[in-house]
Structure formats: C-alpha cells, structure tokens
Amino acid sequence: MLTYDLTARGRKTMYEYLYEAMKADILSGRLTAGEKLPSKRAFAEHLQVSVKTVENTYEQLLLEGYIRSEEKRGYFVNRLEVKNVSAPAYASFVTRFREEEYLADLTANNIQYDKFPFATWAKIMRQTLTDYDTSLLKTVPFNGVEKLRVAIAEHLYRYRGMHVSPDHIIVGAGTEYLYSRLLQLLGKNAKFGVENPGYRKITKLYDVGGVTWDYVDIDGQGMKVEQLDQKGITVAHVSPEHHFPIGLVMPVGRRQELLRWAAEEPERYIVEDDFDCEFRMVGKPVPSMQSMDRNHRVIYINTFSKTMVPSLRIGYMVLPEKLMERYISTMNFYSCTVSGFEQYAMAAFLEKGYFERHIRRLLNDYRGQRERICRMFRESPLSQISQIYQDDAGTHFLLHVRTELSDVEIKWAARQRGILVNCLSEYCFADAQKYRGILVIHYSDMADEILQKVIGALEEIFCNYSEP
Known part of the structure; x- marks a missing residue:
C-alpha cells in the first residue's frame, strides 16, 4: 500500500500535499504506467485521512491527466515521460513546458x-529614440526614471485622487518583483494577512520570501478587521477597489476601520493592491485608500501590464515616507529592472493623454x-x-x-x-x-x-x- 508522511505537509492541506506527493511519484516513475492505485476507501483508511481527501486527490490527478479511471476497475497511472531521481516522493520535479490547445x-x-494602439506606441518609441538618443544607454536610477515617476504621480492625482511625491515611487518589472522587494523591506518579523477568498498567487510569493502569513476572512464589506488582531497580523493585503474574485468594493466605513487598525501600532501597514482599478464597469472609480491615509500606513501597488500588454513589465509602488527612507538606506543597491527606453516611452504615453x-x-x-x-x-x-x-x-x-x-x-x-x-x-x-x-x-x-x-x-x- 502507498505510504506518505502527511506530518511533513507544512502549511499545505492534506489534499494539496497528497496530490503533490503522488504527482511527484508519477513523474519520477515510482508509480509506473498502468499501475493500479488503491481504492479511495482503503487508501483513506491506510493514511488515516478522510475519504474526501483521497477523492479530491484522485479527481485532481484525473483532471490533469496523470491517472485515468476505468469503470468497475478503479484508477490507473497514465503513461508519461519520467525521469529517474533519488529525491524524496514529495519533492518538486521540473517538467518540460508544453503549450496546451483548448477551445x-x-x-x-x-x-x-487588436485594441492596443500599436501605431501610437510605435510613434512614441521612435520619438523617444530621437529625443533621448545616447541618454537611453545610461544607468537607470534605482527607483526608476524621474520623468516616468512624475508622470505616474500626476496620473494618480487625476485618476485616483492621490497626492504623491515622485520621490516616493519605485518602478520595477511588474508587481511580483516589487512584492519581493517589499517583503525584504518589511522584514521577517512582519506577519501578512491575505483575504479569504482571495488571490492565492500572493501567498506563493510569501512562501518563497520566507515570511509568515495567515488568511483573514472577508464579509460583504471586505476584510474582517477583528481577525487581524486575533491572528497577530501586522501587514494587511487588500484589494479595496475591486476584490478578486468576489468583485466587491470595500465601502468607506471598512476602509476607515482598516486605517485605524494600522495606525494603532508603529509597524502595521496596509498593502493596497489596485491591480484592476481602471476597469470599473459602473460608476467612477472609488478614491484609493492611500488618498484617505493620514498616518502614512498604506503601501500602494499597481501595474501597467493589465491595461497595456503583459510583455510591458512596468509596475510601481508608492511607499510611505518612513518606508521610503528605509528603502533608500538599506536597498538602493538594487538596480531598476525596467529599461530606460521603455520608461521614457511610458512617460510620454501618460503625459500626452494617450493612456487615458x-x-x-x-x-x-x-x-x-x-x-x-x-x-x-x-x-x-x-x-x-x-x-x-x-x-x-x-x-x-x-x-x-x-x-x-x-x-x-x-x-x-x-x-x-x-x-x-x-x-x-x-x-x-x-x-x-x-x-x-x-x-x-x-x-x-x-x-x-x-x-x-x-x-x-x-x-x-x-x-x-x-x-x-
């Protein structure tokens, strides 16, 4: 009978850990093509877990094509390319990426x-080459080209009601890069709270960054503030303008509650993820939490990848003064990860009104x-x-x-x-x-x-x- 050490699952659920362990065994060849798997009930009794845990594991492996179900016979391992390794069964294995075709x-x-203004963007890029010439070859400041930071600050004022100094803006190659810098800036003592339900990818970044996190339930108004204290959270990650995937807009009362919570302790912060603020289908965008913040506790993050094209990896974050000073004193050795050429072009796209x-x-x-x-x-x-x-x-x-x-x-x-x-x-x-x-x-x-x-x-x- 298959055996796995479920005590080594860490923060993963039983189902997630068992699924990953069995998937790894299939990819490594430990579970061979055509091998019959234990029945769900027998396997559950052997592992001392619920039948539902095994059922979910088998269904996920079925979904991804690692196993097949034969009527009245049971579950069998499918034939795949495997690699012989000596790593433990729950280790991760690198597989070759294959494009998938689907309807x-x-x-x-x-x-x-086809909706992207290619002609305008091409004109802007040609003009940028002419205007800046060899200046484009120079090293970009750690926080980004000043011209783009000024253009972003002006855009945030017009569109989100934010009074932001360009000196508090950091430009980077997408929000994932910026999050990694932010985790380092806030340090290992921070405990992050994420919305439940919510965007799960952010927790993977937390795990890779080695920081502590926990989920915080939401209700019809957003993140439950009382759970932040109960769980010892110091940094709340929220998307108040448009929660994903529920879609609710956090009302002003709940925003004020969160801001009061953050102001109660010196190292509490709110990460305002404004990833989809431009696409409110009814009414105007609600003013950002950052624009309501009087105690300098909101870290604002956004990106142009969602509104332009994914390959244009330009994101930015706005840091409160205290954190900006900390960043300059401890992390300004990190190079800016966006080319000067793209930054000057994006600045012109904003300045000339093309973006709006x-x-x-x-x-x-x-x-x-x-x-x-x-x-x-x-x-x-x-x-x-x-x-x-x-x-x-x-x-x-x-x-x-x-x-x-x-x-x-x-x-x-x-x-x-x-x-x-x-x-x-x-x-x-x-x-x-x-x-x-x-x-x-x-x-x-x-x-x-x-x-x-x-x-x-x-x-x-x-x-x-x-x-x-």
Whole structure:
C-alpha cells in the first residue's frame, strides 16, 4: 500500500500535499504506467485521512491527466515521460513546458491585442529614440526614471485622487518583483494577512520570501478587521477597489476601520493592491485608500501590464515616507529592472493623454462585451439553473450553478470539452464548500462564436446534473 508522511505537509492541506506527493511519484516513475492505485476507501483508511481527501486527490490527478479511471476497475497511472531521481516522493520535479490547445480559457483575462494602439506606441518609441538618443544607454536610477515617476504621480492625482511625491515611487518589472522587494523591506518579523477568498498567487510569493502569513476572512464589506488582531497580523493585503474574485468594493466605513487598525501600532501597514482599478464597469472609480491615509500606513501597488500588454513589465509602488527612507538606506543597491527606453516611452504615453484615451476605449469595448455575454448566458437554458453575480466588477463575473457536481468534477468535465475554468472555491484558504458550484468567468477576449460553443458545452455539463 502507498505510504506518505502527511506530518511533513507544512502549511499545505492534506489534499494539496497528497496530490503533490503522488504527482511527484508519477513523474519520477515510482508509480509506473498502468499501475493500479488503491481504492479511495482503503487508501483513506491506510493514511488515516478522510475519504474526501483521497477523492479530491484522485479527481485532481484525473483532471490533469496523470491517472485515468476505468469503470468497475478503479484508477490507473497514465503513461508519461519520467525521469529517474533519488529525491524524496514529495519533492518538486521540473517538467518540460508544453503549450496546451483548448477551445476557451476562462481562467484569466487576456488582452485584446487588436485594441492596443500599436501605431501610437510605435510613434512614441521612435520619438523617444530621437529625443533621448545616447541618454537611453545610461544607468537607470534605482527607483526608476524621474520623468516616468512624475508622470505616474500626476496620473494618480487625476485618476485616483492621490497626492504623491515622485520621490516616493519605485518602478520595477511588474508587481511580483516589487512584492519581493517589499517583503525584504518589511522584514521577517512582519506577519501578512491575505483575504479569504482571495488571490492565492500572493501567498506563493510569501512562501518563497520566507515570511509568515495567515488568511483573514472577508464579509460583504471586505476584510474582517477583528481577525487581524486575533491572528497577530501586522501587514494587511487588500484589494479595496475591486476584490478578486468576489468583485466587491470595500465601502468607506471598512476602509476607515482598516486605517485605524494600522495606525494603532508603529509597524502595521496596509498593502493596497489596485491591480484592476481602471476597469470599473459602473460608476467612477472609488478614491484609493492611500488618498484617505493620514498616518502614512498604506503601501500602494499597481501595474501597467493589465491595461497595456503583459510583455510591458512596468509596475510601481508608492511607499510611505518612513518606508521610503528605509528603502533608500538599506536597498538602493538594487538596480531598476525596467529599461530606460521603455520608461521614457511610458512617460510620454501618460503625459500626452494617450493612456487615458486607451483606457476609455477599452472600457467601452468591455462594457459592450459584458452586456452581450451576460445576455447570452441569461437567454440560454443555463439561466434556469444558474445566476450571474458581480457582472459590473472588472472583466469577470461569477456564475452560480445549482448542480450535484463537485467543483473538481465541473473542472474535469469542462476540460474534457476544451474549456479551462476556475471555481470560486479554488481561491479559498478555508470554508471552500461555502462557495461550491460558483464559476469565475473571465471574458475580456471572448469572441461571440467561441462563447456560443462555451455556453453549449456548459449546458451539456450542467443541465443533466442540476439540483432540484
């Protein structure tokens, strides 16, 4: 019988650890092609875990194609390329990346490349080469080109109501790089709080950075402030303008509560992740928390990758004065990771008003896209067993389906039809069952003909397995 040391799982759930351990054994060849796996009940009894833990593990391995299910026979390991290694079964293994073909990817918003103003951007780049010439070859300041920092400060004032000194802005190659610098700046004694449900990738950065974190539940207004004290959190990571994936906007009362909490102790801070603030479909953007902060406790982070193109890796963070002084004194040896050429071009794009015009065009397109897609869903048979939520929150919405299928079964059935989709429960650190049957639908680049096929496939999946 297969045996794994589940006491070595660390912060991972039983299911996550068992899944990774079995996946590693398959990739390494320890579990051979065609080998029959133990029954779910027998395996659960052997490991002294719940049958549900083993069931979820098997279903995830099924979903990703590592094992197969044969009716009335059980589960068997699929044939894969393997590598003989001597590492323990729970170690990570490097596999060759392979592009996957699929009908539709509903798991992330992809840029509509035909909407990007290529002609304008090309003109800006040519002008930048002419205007700056050999200056583009010089070393970029650690915090970024001053011209871009000034342009960002002016943009934040106009668009987010923020009074920011360019000297408090740090430019870097995307938010992931900036987060890594921020973790180092705040130090190992900080304990980070993340929203539950919430953006799980940030916790992977915390794990890699070796810092302590815990989840904090949200309610209808956002992060529960009382849990911050209960769990000893010192840094709260929030997305008040547009929570992902729930989509709620944090009201001013909860923002004030968080700001008061941060002001109570000298090393408490709030990380305001404003990743999707430009794409509010109804009404105007709500003023940022940073603009409400009178005690200099909010760290503001944003990126141009979401609004321009992903390959343009320009992100920025705004630090309170105390942290900016600390950064200058301890971390200014880090080189800026964005080329001067791209920074000067982005500065001109902002200064000349091209960025705001680009955002307005995208918003109009996305509003039209949202209305068409929601109408198509509501006019389909799916409307009899489902309901759309948060369709005004950015470029995704939630589809709650009354179904007997588990979330793992939903993902597997969709994958079999060439559709990649995530469920809301996947963004939970706890109480995942509370959100069962809720799909997170991203639609920013979805053509109508593809959408018709997606809706048809979802009808096929759900209409035979709906709850009464």
